[in-house]
Amino acid sequence: MATSSPPAVSPAPAAVDNSALKEDAYQRIKWNGWGAKHAVMKVDEQDHTVVRHVNGKPIRGLIPFLHKEINGGDGPLPRLEATPGLSLEEALAKLPASVVNDAFIAQVQKGLQPSQIRLDGESRLTHLFGKNYRDLWRLRKGFFERAPDAVVLPQSHDDCVKLVEAAHKHNVVIIPFGGGTNVTGCVEPNPFDPARRMIVSIDMRRMTRMLSIDKESRVATFEVGVMGPDLDEKLGRHGFMFGHDPDSYIYSTLGGWIAARGSGAMSNKYGDIEQMVLSMKIVTxxxxxxxxxxxxPCGVDLNGMFIGSEGIFGIITEAVVKVEPIPPVKHYEGYLFPSFEAGYSAFYKCTAKGIHPTCMRLYDEDDTRMSFAMKWDEPAYKTALSKAIKTYLTNVKGFKIEKMCLVILGFEGSRAEVNHQRDLTTPVFRQFDGFCVGQSAGAGWQEKKYDLPYIRDFALAHAHWADVFETSVLYAEAIPCWRAVKEAVRNVWKQHGKRGWIGCHAAHQYRFGCCLYFTFASAQKDDRDLEVFLKLKTAATEAILKHRGNLSHHHGIGFEHVPWIERYFGTPTLDLLLKFKKDVDPKNILNPGKLLPVAANAGESKAALTARRKEVQMFDKMGLPKGSKAPQAKL
Amino acid sequence: MATSSPPAVSPAPAAVDNSALKEDAYQRIKWNGWGAKHAVMKVDEQDHTVVRHVNGKPIRGLIPFLHKEINGGDGPLPRLEATPGLSLEEALAKLPASVVNDAFIAQVQKGLQPSQIRLDGESRLTHLFGKNYRDLWRLRKGFFERAPDAVVLPQSHDDCVKLVEAAHKHNVVIIPFGGGTNVTGCVEPNPFDPARRMIVSIDMRRMTRMLSIDKESRVATFEVGVMGPDLDEKLGRHGFMFGHDPDSYIYSTLGGWIAARGSGAMSNKYGDIEQMVLSMKIVTxxxxxxxxxxxxPCGVDLNGMFIGSEGIFGIITEAVVKVEPIPPVKHYEGYLFPSFEAGYSAFYKCTAKGIHPTCMRLYDEDDTRMSFAMKWDEPAYKTALSKAIKTYLTNVKGFKIEKMCLVILGFEGSRAEVNHQRDLTTPVFRQFDGFCVGQSAGAGWQEKKYDLPYIRDFALAHAHWADVFETSVLYAEAIPCWRAVKEAVRNVWKQHGKRGWIGCHAAHQYRFGCCLYFTFASAQKDDRDLEVFLKLKTAATEAILKHRGNLSHHHGIGFEHVPWIERYFGTPTLDLLLKFKKDVDPKNILNPGKLLPVAANAGESKAALTARRKEVQMFDKMGLPKGSKAPQAKL
Incomplete structure (x- = not known):
């Protein structure tokens, strides 16, 4: 056994020599923001109240939203302050000096081609951070405590074996790097390494082959550096798709989804990543x-120890995944509810009745208003229809505009299946005063579902910040947790004389709970705003844990949640995980500082260990200006 | 976090003092067979061709089945030879002397009540084996290499903590014991302990409380010693059920289901055990x-390391499980197909179209004939109807009686849901010449689904043996594996000049594969028949692995599959599991000899380790008469 190759109905393609690639994936995307180079949202050149989407379409609601919702402004819209970040050259100049382990480089050079080993500044800079607010803020400002000293681009499982052997032998730190879209600090070098070892980012994006497909069993083997669209394109040639659709879909990789325990918008039907992966190869x-x-699984199941392990237990190189037939019908539509509680009642009632459409996303009133603000100009008849619906809902049904909540419902499958699911859902939604606003709302969501990072970048470039966090909770805690988190975040703003905006949507209808996904934003006045941001994160996490939510539903742990991981797992479980870490990685070369806190030294007291953990945790230090008061993140 | 108590909608009941129990669970069931004392199938006193079911009803097909199918007999039915086993007194006299660790007993006596500690022979005998053929054969013959030296009956999680602490301190071996229905040797003492340590069975069946229920989230916390009917009775008071229905349901425990990675007949709808358990407490x-x-799960998921761990990583004491509303409609019906291939095509086509009724079980032609042979007398109109259907199928539809295959379909849920599922299934079944034989076939299956162990006991008492094994395979391997396993088993019989019967059913419609469940039987002439049995098991396992089936779909690993576990997991994974074992259980006190082979001694060569593993593996030694030639089970 222990072979992950299903019958090669399609034979494995010959190994591709990617060395001739003109550009690697990381060279085609922004070093300091989301997405392809030049894909930027901008203020319209003629009208300072209008934002141009990356597709060029005008968005008229975004600047009013910033002005009114985030800053509590009134009256005419001000001209947004531009806050440009460093140029590439300026950023490169700020990169810390490399630590190079010559013996490691020499060994790796023997096994790999020259184009696979990159020591230049641009490669280092583009593998420094993930893509959360704090990451991009630091890139814009040049706050680099530590950077990867090299980037290596394996082209096969065997390359990864060579790399890990060399790193283990020469005590070099390695960080597996998928699409680099992580938002919890998973791919960032840890500066708290007393030995100051060389740190190497392993960029997996040359490993994109589909090695085999078994159409009868509906499983396929992939190298995990494959990114979302490429993966589905390869499956599409055989009439299949994967069905994993996170917001990062276009730029993230299969390996990243597995390593961060990802989940996509259609998880109701196609599963979370742990239900999609059957088998993996992991190089330790x-x-x-x-x-x-x-x-x-038979006997004990090790998949759970590597899914979500964020590179600390090994490099995932290949995975056998289930594949799905491409559904003939995709029907997405929108509903409006008079309140979040009403919408949640419909969401919960469907779950309780076993009704699980492919996708059900419930936006609270704040998230709904943001969603409306993101709309680009539509044909006049659509705008008129929207207005008519709003008038009807407010005048006839008594909805309050500012309290309305949007639900996006998605159905995929055969026509009969889609009809059946809709027939089940509709009466429940109507029972709680849901009003169907049709497929255009569904299409609008589909069009804009990957947009949030561009808006976040726009905010950063215009004196604002925006970020997201999420959790999953049992149903009994969903409404209390939603309320408590928003209140906790708003209280922090209040305490600091600031204001901001926070919205939430509920998604992923599990049998016993769901995900709450929060988006929040505020003005960015100076470097110290990051202090308040970390206090917000802290207060939100405390509120989540109080309501027994988990530390992350699908963003992973990274270094952002390490301060709470002992509380989350309990001390005996954490100690067991640290032993397991030592079993697979005795020199702690694999992505140290992420997911788990440092292990105890021999003979170290619990008090000394706790103190040391506080001292070296990245959460309350990275990116803060010198002399900042760190928030009280508990260990 | 790390607290498994959902909001106590129902408060936890006060700790129950079970010390006043007149009888413990193990005292109410047979020591040498299946089920309640006195529940026995017998040959009818008047008619030696008729078997009386435990419910007293006459079964006319069983003795002809033994005669014709198993022994290839012809002509008049012979009088079955009775092969009684030892009496209780004779068996007790054969128990090996106890090894008692006085310091351990003294420490345990301080923490527990006297009634919780049993050192008597009957307690030891009833915790000696599980319930497979080999287990019962040895009980009948008195082949006891080693027996537990004591049985301890914890009444709470805290009792288990005390027990494990004492065992760890005094180096005493402990074997967690649920219902004792395991069929792969999971609860049996391992005689290959060089230190000859005391061995204690921990009987969990006093730990039966529901500690809390959260009706909104639909989760409940249970002590895991609760048996199937009791669990559902406790949930039923709140309008819920669990939905786990293995053949052992009446006598097995929640903890046993978790520890052996169980799966029930309705897993399509309610999940395998790993989808039913959210959280566990495990005492290590x-x-x-x-x-x-x-x-x-968030970060890495340790559940997979304890589900299926068969007591080698700790005692599971409490679990939070999802609960299901009791479905208003349960519709079970039967179909007949002209061949296994036709039935399998319908089974597969349904899966491919996303049609997953609550239950879909496809019996091959051999299993179908056995199923018919198990029928008890029915009212005349039903018998007439059955005959008419058979006549129609053979004369009009061209089915061959001996090739016909039965499918049991089960639908549970609301009336609308059941109707919808049936509407989807029916045309697919018809497409492959399936003929609906109505709900009486479904009812018949429901009535008889727990009967197989009684028939097996009947066979043992009448010069025959019968046993089962199973695997799960990818769909591309289902038909080839089914064919190869049956052929491999029949070849072994042929090689030894014997004959027997083997049947199979397919169940559990996973998205990429299913379970194949084999039942096989032969005559039992003398003690050496066990040699042939082990060769059959070996040949079957080799055929399964060749077709990339797993070592067990839901029977667990026990000691029966240890010879193949390194091949199954691969050496690096096995080594990692052995390290994990050492992390949680450094003295190897937890159920040694099961699931994993022995770990390497310091400095031991691979060759020496392999030789030692062969020497101490239980699979090819337990129960064989001295001087037997063991099968070539590979390590």
Missing amino acids: PTGVIETPLTSR | PTGVIETPLTSR
């Missing part, structure tokens, strides 16, 4: 682990 | 692990 310093390929 | 020698209670 102590050997290659290959989890059995089987239709159901 | 190095601390209490509590996996987080959350609607989705």
